[in-house]
Amino acid sequence: MAAVEVPQDEQAFLDYVQDGGQVEATDRIPDEYRAKLVKFIEMHANSELMGVLPEREWILRAPTLQRKLALTAKVQDEVGHAQLIYRVVEDLGKPREQCLADLVSGKSKFHNVFHYPTRSWGDVGVIAWLVDAAAIVSQKALLKCSYAPYARIMKKICWEESFHILHGRDVILAMVTGTPAQFELVQEALDRWWAPLMQFHGNPIRRDEDPMWRWRIKSQGNEEARQQFLEGYVPQIWELGLTVPDPKLRRRDDGVWEYTEPDWDELRSVVTGHGPMTDERLAFRSRFIEQERWVRDVVLAA
Amino acid sequence: MIWEVFRQERHGRPFEHAGSVVAPDADFAETWAREQYGRRGESAALWIVPRDAIRDVEDWADEFDLKYRRVDGYSIKARLKEARERRRLDGAVHE
Amino acid sequence: MNGVGSTEPYMSEVPASPAPYGMRVRLLALADDELVIGWRDSEWTGIAPVLEEDVAFSSIAQNEIGHARAVYELLADDADALAFDRPLEEYRCAPLVELRLLDWAHTIARRWLYEEADRIRIEALRRDADPAVAGLAAKIDREEAYHRMHAELWHERLREEPRFRDAVEELWPYALGVLPPAQRAALAERVGLAEVPAVERGGHTGELAELWEEMTSVRRSAPAGAQW
Numbered sequence: 001m002a003a004v005e006v007p008q009d010e011q012a013f014l015d016y017v018q019d020g021g022q023v024e025a026t027d028r029i030p031d032e033y034r035a036k037l038v039k040f041i042e043m044h045a046n047s048e049l050m051g052v053l054p055e056r057e058w059i060l061r062a063p064t065l066q067r068k069l070a071l072t073a074k075v076q077d078e079v080g081h082a083q084l085i086y087r088v089v090e091d092l093g094k095p096r097e098q099c100l101a102d103l104v105s106g107k108s109k110f111h112n113v114f115h116y117p118t119r120s121w122g123d124v125g126v127i128a129w130l131v132d133a134a135a136i137v138s139q140k141a142l143l144k145c146s147y148a149p150y151a152r153i154m155k156k157i158c159w160e161e162s163f164h165i166l167h168g169r170d171v172i173l174a175m176v177t178g179t180p181a182q183f184e185l186v187q188e189a190l191d192r193w194w195a196p197l198m199q200f201h202g203n204p205i206r207r208d209e210d211p212m213w214r215w216r217i218k219s220q221g222n223e224e225a226r227q228q229f230l231e232g233y234v235p236q237i238w239e240l241g242l243t244v245p246d247p248k249l250r251r252r253d254d255g256v257w258e259y260t261e262p263d264w265d266e267l268r269s270v271v272t273g274h275g276p277m278t279d280e281r282l283a284f285r286s287r288f289i290e291q292e293r294w295v296r297d298v299v300l301a302a
Numbered sequence: 303m304i305w306e307v308f309r310q311e312r313h314g315r316p317f318e319h320a321g322s323v324v325a326p327d328a329d330f331a332e333t334w335a336r337e338q339y340g341r342r343g344e345s346a347a348l349w350i351v352p353r354d355a356i357r358d359v360e361d362w363a364d365e366f367d368l369k370y371r372r373v374d375g376y377s378i379k380a381r382l383k384e385a386r387e388r389r390r391l392d393g394a395v396h397e
Numbered sequence: 398m399n400g401v402g403s404t405e406p407y408m409s410e411v412p413a414s415p416a417p418y419g420m421r422v423r424l425l426a427l428a429d430d431e432l433v434i435g436w437r438d439s440e441w442t443g444i445a446p447v448l449e450e451d452v453a454f455s456s457i458a459q460n461e462i463g464h465a466r467a468v469y470e471l472l473a474d475d476a477d478a479l480a481f482d483r484p485l486e487e488y489r490c491a492p493l494v495e496l497r498l499l500d501w502a503h504t505i506a507r508r509w510l511y512e513e514a515d516r517i518r519i520e521a522l523r524r525d526a527d528p529a530v531a532g533l534a535a536k537i538d539r540e541e542a543y544h545r546m547h548a549e550l551w552h553e554r555l556r557e558e559p560r561f562r563d564a565v566e567e568l569w570p571y572a573l574g575v576l577p578p579a580q581r582a583a584l585a586e587r588v589g590l591a592e593v594p595a596v597e598r599g600g601h602t603g604e605l606a607e608l609w610e611e612m613t614s615v616r617r618s619a620p621a622g623a624q625w
Contacts, residue, residue: 096324179619325449
């Protein structure tokens with residue numbers, strides 16, 4: 001049986017991946033595919049790393065030993081995911097130091113949700129339960145990515161995320177069955193996070209106009225992902241007696257969820273570096289990258 | 303240096319490639335691989351190997367018909383059917 | 398069970414263990430040390446110098462919190478109440494662990510010194526007549542073996558680095574204060590430094606007050622006994 005030959009001609013390559021074909025780090029790939037791949041994967045790595053910062057504060061404030069352990073473990077996973085994903089980018093030719101430099105300079109991006117502030121323990125629950133859920137919907141669709149090294153690490157990532165959602169749900173359940181003030185903390189956090197959550201999967205471009213879909217980097221369109229998220233989680237939200245701050249949100253008879261059109265300008269503005277916490281978080285990250293550069297110089301020199 | 307990590311999910315199972323860590327030496331690679339690939343009890347064992355020590359093999363010659371030495375080179379249905387038929391006809395004599 | 402805002406000393410909360418008072422103080426000191434150093438180590442989540450190290454370091458922080466929890470559970474029915482609901486002056490942690498050291502040289506220097514001190518302390522507890530104490534000390538020791546490997550790894554790499562050597566020298570008096578006077582010579586020998594006057598337990602740095610504020614802020618926002 002012949003070894004799989006990855007076609008060199010760009011159209012043939014496109015047909016190959018659209019037919020379910022995968023490529024490895026050692027295969028020659030079209031320049032446009034490589035460029036789109038690096039940008040997409042790098043944004044994912046950046047997001048895992050930046051996502052740590054809002055949650056980190058609450059590790060320090062966790063109200064029980066169990067919650068402190070669980071939240072530390074969850075955030076540890078996210079740092080681990082960043083490591084896995086940056087390794088993929090490095091093997092595509094971009095050094096980690098360059099990735100980090102581009103992140104703090106604003107040249108490369110990270111997901112909208114990590115540009116927003118956290119205000120209470122309610123946010124901890126909402127982030128672990130719903131933001132992670134939104135991310136998992138996207139991540140499951142990456143399991144079939146045409147770029148095999150990335151598809152493979154997604155398997156480990158999805159496995160680790162499964163406890164995050166349970167942990168998030170547990171935190172939420174403890175509060176919604178606790179004092180009225182605790183219930184309010186959750187509702188208030190949900191009210192603030194709903195808009196970013198609805199923007200998270202991106203504006204609904206048609207699948208065949210989305211280069212991520214065409215190159216089979218993603219196996220799912222943006223709207224498809226959002227619908228999956230709503231279908232999975234709105235019923236869970238409602239069954240706890242929580243409300244969603246969108247009067248138009250409803251499920252049609254044909255199973256499609258209707259909702260108020262998200263503010264796509266806000267999404268674009270935030271993701272291009274104008275979120276409420278963007279500057280502060282990038283500065284914080286940059287501070288430690290610089291401060292501990294000497295460690296990498298001493299330790300990573302083999 | 304890049305170190306490839308192979309993990310064995312349970313004793314007796316094969317070691318499978320799990321990922322890689324960047325580390326200056328085997329001791330750092332071990333400490334970091336232990337955490338990245340074992341902190342949830344997901345691995346019974348790890349092999350940690352410098353990437354340079356791995357030789358990548360991806361091509362084979364496939365010019366001639368080699369089916370004689372593979373399972374898909376054999377189709378015994380027709381002949382088996384004929385042999386059974388023959389026995390059935392002869393069977394009146396042997397039984 | 399005493400809750401938030403109680404002014405009674407911790408001893409009245411310690412009904413479960415039949416251990417003598419001296420042992421309870423030792424164990425509480427151990428638990429408080431592990432809680433606070435675990436809390437300090439968890440400050441590095443997401444900002445360690447190398448991503449691979451970030452992941453590894455986080456496990457160490459989690460283990461320490463886990464050790465604290467196990468020891469609190471020996472001392473009281475409600476580990477969380479013992480961990481979080483005491484007033485500041487009732488914590489028995491050593492000044493070494495209280496220090497806010499958000500630079501890597503100091504953090505690793507502390508890790509290394511603390512593990513060496515802790516090894517001596519745990520070794521003594523493993524020989525304790527109380528099987529619950531000895532058993533728990535043995536479990537802690539088995540996990541700490543990995544912490545010691547990690548600390549030694551970094552110590553080897555950084556021993557010639559002036560930042561690290563300066564940090565060790567600076568923290569050395571604090572490290573001595575982790576152990577009772579009788580055990581300090583052993584520590585000095587292990588670490589290869591001359592004994593100096595120690596920064597003793599008993600007083601608390603202003604840094605503990607700040608840490609305690611942040612550590613208990615969410616918990617204090619709800620009535621005692623609220624579930625989280």
